[in-house]
Amino acid sequence: MSNELDSRFRPFRVVAKVRESSTITSFHFAPLNSKHWQPFEAGQFLTIQVPDQSRRGYVVRNYTVSSSPSDEGLYRITVKKEVASTPGVTDGVASCWLHDAIEEGAVVNIDGPHGAFKLDQTSNRPVVLLSGGVGLTPTVSMLKVLAEKSGRAVWFIHACDGGATHALSREVEDLAARRSNIHVHYCYRFPSDDDVRLVKFQSTGFISRETLQTLLPLDDYEIYMCGPPPFMQAMYDLLTGLGVDKRRIAYEFFGPARLLSRSEQRESSAPRAPVVKPIDDAADGGFKIILQKANANFTWDSDSESILGFLEKQGIEPPFSCRAGVCGSCLQDLVSGDVEYVEEPLEDVPPGRVLLCCAKPKSSVVLDL
Numbered sequence: 001m002s003n004e005l006d007s008r009f010r011p012f013r014v015v016a017k018v019r020e021s022s023t024i025t026s027f028h029f030a031p032l033n034s035k036h037w038q039p040f041e042a043g044q045f046l047t048i049q050v051p052d053q054s055r056r057g058y059v060v061r062n063y064t065v066s067s068s069p070s071d072e073g074l075y076r077i078t079v080k081k082e083v084a085s086t087p088g089v090t091d092g093v094a095s096c097w098l099h100d101a102i103e104e105g106a107v108v109n110i111d112g113p114h115g116a117f118k119l120d121q122t123s124n125r126p127v128v129l130l131s132g133g134v135g136l137t138p139t140v141s142m143l144k145v146l147a148e149k150s151g152r153a154v155w156f157i158h159a160c161d162g163g164a165t166h167a168l169s170r171e172v173e174d175l176a177a178r179r180s181n182i183h184v185h186y187c188y189r190f191p192s193d194d195d196v197r198l199v200k201f202q203s204t205g206f207i208s209r210e211t212l213q214t215l216l217p218l219d220d221y222e223i224y225m226c227g228p229p230p231f232m233q234a235m236y237d238l239l240t241g242l243g244v245d246k247r248r249i250a251y252e253f254f255g256p257a258r259l260l261s262r263s264e265q266r267e268s269s270a271p272r273a274p275v276v277k278p279i280d281d282a283a284d285g286g287f288k289i290i291l292q293k294a295n296a297n298f299t300w301d302s303d304s305e306s307i308l309g310f311l312e313k314q315g316i317e318p319p320f321s322c323r324a325g326v327c328g329s330c331l332q333d334l335v336s337g338d339v340e341y342v343e344e345p346l347e348d349v350p351p352g353r354v355l356l357c358c359a360k361p362k363s364s365v366v367l368d369l
C-alpha cells in the first residue's frame with residue numbers, strides 16, 4: 001500500500017526561494033513533468049514530504065498555496081520558520097528544513113492540492129479576508145482571485161507582530177490598487193519606530209470590536225479567516241457578536257482544529273457512560289454511528305461526505321486538520337464495524353482505528369468517542 005500511496009507524490013523543482021520577512025520565506029515549485037501540476041482553488045494546500053530518519057524515510061506537512069490558481073504550472077507556498085522558544089523543545093522539522101536546507105534547484109515531493117477551505121466564486125457577497133501571522137497564505141491567494149476575476153467588495157484585514165515579520169505586504173497592496181473597492185487594514189501588535197514613521201499599519205494591539213465595526217459597514221459578508229487558534233476564537237466571537245451569520249464564516253487552522261462554534265456545547269457536554277447495545281442496521285433502514293463514551297447514537301445520513309462531516313452536523317466536534325486523510329488529526333478508535341475510505345489515507349490506518357475525515361460506514365460502527 002505504501003508504494004501506491006507514495007505515488008501520489010510528484011517531484012517538483014524549487015524555481016525560486018524568496019525571503020518575505022524575518023521569519024517567513026516563499027518557495028516556488030514547478031513540476032519536473034508538466035502533467036504533474038494539478039489545478040487548485042484559492043485556499044487549498046499541498047502536502048510535502050520532508051526527509052527524516054523514520055522507517056518510511058519522511059514525514060509530511062501541509063502548506064497552503066499562496067499563489068493564484070491562474071499561475072498555471074507553478075505553486076508557491078509561504079512558510080514561517082518555527083523555531084523553538086523554550087529550552088528542551090526542538091525546532092520545527094519541516095519549516096526549518098525548508099528554510100535552512102532547501103535552495104533553488106532542489107527537488108521536493110508534493111501531493112495535492114487538497115482542502116475544503118476554498119473561496120466561493122459563485123457568490124456576489126462582499127468578502128472579508130481575515131488573517132493572523134502566516135495565516136495570510138490562503139487569504140492572499142483568495143485576494144488574487146477576487147482582484148483578478150470579480151468586482152466584489154473586499155476587506156483584507158491582517159494582524160501580525162510588526163513590519164519585520166509582516167509578509168507579502170507589497171503584493172497585497174499592489175492587488176488592492178488594481179481596482180476600486182478593495183480595502184486593506186493592517187494591525188501591528190508591537191510596531192517599531194520605523195513602522196510608525198513609515199505608517200505601515202492602521203491599528204495596534206489586537207483587532208478589536210471597534211476596528212471591525214468601523215471598517216465593515218452593515219452588510220451580508222462572507223468571511224474567510226485563518227490564524228493561530230486564540231486569534232480565530234477571538235475573531236469568531238467578535239464577528240458573531242456583531243451579528244455576522246455563523247454560516248458565512250469559513251476558517252482554516254494550521255494545526256489540529258476544533259469547530260469554533262461548538263464551545264458552548266463542549267462546556268455542557270453530558271457525562272460519559274459506555275453503551276453496550278446490540279446494533280441492528282435493519283431496524284430503521286440505516287447504519288448507526290454509535291459514540292461509546294458520549295453514549296450517543298445516530299442514524300447515518302448518506303448525504304454526508306464523511307463520518308467527520310456527519311458528526312459535526314450532529315453537534316459533535318472530533319479534532320481535525322487537513323480533512324484529506326493526510327495529517328492523522330482525526331484518527332479515532334473504531335470499536336466495531338466496517339468503514340470504507342472515500343479518499344485513500346496517506347498512510348495505512350492501523351487495525352481498530354479510523355480516519356474520520358475520509359471514511360464512510362459500510363456497516364453500523366461504534367467509535368470510542
Ligand SMILES: Cc1cc2nc3c(=O)[nH]c(=O)nc-3n(C[C@H](O)[C@H](O)[C@H](O)COP(=O)(O)OP(=O)(O)OC[C@H]3O[C@@H](n4cnc5c(N)ncnc54)[C@H](O)[C@@H]3O)c2cc1C
Nearest residue numbers: 062063064078079080082084090091092093094095137254
Ligand atoms: C491545512 C494546513 C495548511 C497550512 N499552511 C501553512 C502555511 O501556508 N504556512 C505555514 O508556515 N504553515 C502552514 N501550516 C502549518 C505546517 O503544516 C506545519 O505544521 C508547520 O510548518 C510546523 O511544522 P514543523 O515540522 O516545522 O514543526 P513541528 O516539528 O511539527 O513542530 C511544530 C512546533 O512545535 C514545536 N515543537 C517541536 N517539538 C516539540 C516538542 N517535543 N514539544 C513541544 N513543542 C515542540 C516546534 O518548535 C514548532 O514550533 C499549515 C497546516 C495545515 C494543517
Ligand code: FES
Nearest residue numbers: 321322323328357
Ligand atoms: S483531518 Fe487530517 S487525516 Fe483527517
